Amino acid sequence: MTHIVKCQRTGKEIEGLEKPPFPGPEGQKIYEHISKEAWQEWLKFQTMLINEHRLTPFEAEAKKFLSKEREKFLFGGASEMPEGYRPPPT
Numbered sequence: 442m443t444h445i446v447k448c449q450r451t452g453k454e455i456e457g458l459e460k461p462p463f464p465g466p467e468g469q470k471i472y473e474h475i476s477k478e479a480w481q482e483w484l485k486f487q488t489m490l491i492n493e494h495r496l497t498p499f500e501a502e503a504k505k506f507l508s509k510e511r512e513k514f515l516f517g518g519a520s521e522m523p524e525g526y527r528p529p530p531t
Contacts, residue, residue: 448476450515467508475515483514 451496455476461468462480488494490496490510496503 446476448479449517450479451476479515483511484485486514509519
């Protein structure tokens with residue numbers, strides 16, 4: 442059975458994730474309120490942040506930074522592009 446959510450990022454009733462993306466309350470909140478589509482957008486944005494800020498994702502400061510940015514991106518805060526960011530040519 443498909444898991445349908447009212448996605449807080451897109452505002453649409455759409456297919457949600459199959460399971461929480463990680464354990465704990467944050468993972469459960471994402472499972473209940475974020476669509477697959479929005480989660481995929483976040484993963485692309487997160488990769489860009491890791492590359493542009495030259496983060497090491499397993500370090501505590503990087504985890505804290507990415508957690509704050511994830512909250513802003515998925516739940517309506519102002520996610521900002523890194524200063525000087527230029528998208529790759531298409």
